[in-house]
Amino acid sequence: MNSLRHVAIIMDGNNRWAKRQGKSGIFGHKTGVERIRDVLSACRKRDIEVLTLFAFSSENWKRPPKEVEALMGLFYNYLKKEAKKLADDGVTLKVIGNRARFDKRLKAAIEEAESIAQGPESTLVIAADYGGRWDIAHAAQSLAKQVQEGTLAAEDINEAAFEPFLSTAGLPQLDLLIRTGGEYRISNYLLWQAAYAELYFSSLLWPEFDAQAMNAAADDFAMRQRRFGMTSEQVESPNCVNAASGDLSA
Secondary structure (H helix, E strand, O other): OOOOOEEEEEOOOHHHHHHHOOOOHHHHHHHHHHHHHHHHHHHHHOOOOEEEEEEEEOOHHHOOHHHHHHHHHHHHHHHHHHHHHHHHOOEEEEEEOOHHHOOHHHHHHHHHHHHHOOOOOEEEEEEEEEOHHHHHHHHHHHHHHHHHHOOOOHHHOOHHHHHHHOOOOOOOOOOEEEEOOOOOOOOOOOOOHHHHOEEEEOOOOHHHOOHHHHHHHHHHHHOOOOOOOOOHHHHHOOOEEEOOOOEEOO
């Protein structure tokens, strides 16, 4: 059975769900926050170490100003209300993304929540003002600076050198990327990290994606064969020690 350590989710469909209820989009976003609790609990019960949620993309600033303001308010309230509970549940909170465009109050709330939620059992990562291209470009800038300073040779830049400068540095490799809402794209999310992740697309809108849906996605993942460039025969061989790294025993 596949080991599932790191799950990422694109939480899509809040607005569409709210419209079906005859409500405003912000009602859908508020309901979506409740699903975070359900899905995180399901992940913890399955001993999934990391859950990374796409809360606000770098492209979401293009949305109507009132919706953006409401989303920022929801994010602030979530941080204020949930940090202590996350800590009590043994969860560490990590926020990734470009914080430059957040106001001082939200930046302070992020820092405070991260300092409070420092649990030993699992990690909740919230991607806010995040984009996969931004993440890669930011890492490239950091490497370029090292080359400029003479602490790194350009010819030594490789995948291993790149990893420590990504937003997800220090976390397990991404195993499963889920998108709700019936769309079939990853929308500039964890582009580097998703290179060998399994993809799972759910027709459920995010406010409908509960613990049962999370378990269904995890069960589907468990049934897949992950080859990482190898053949099925190699993966199925008793001599295959670590398919993820391609390390085969003699």
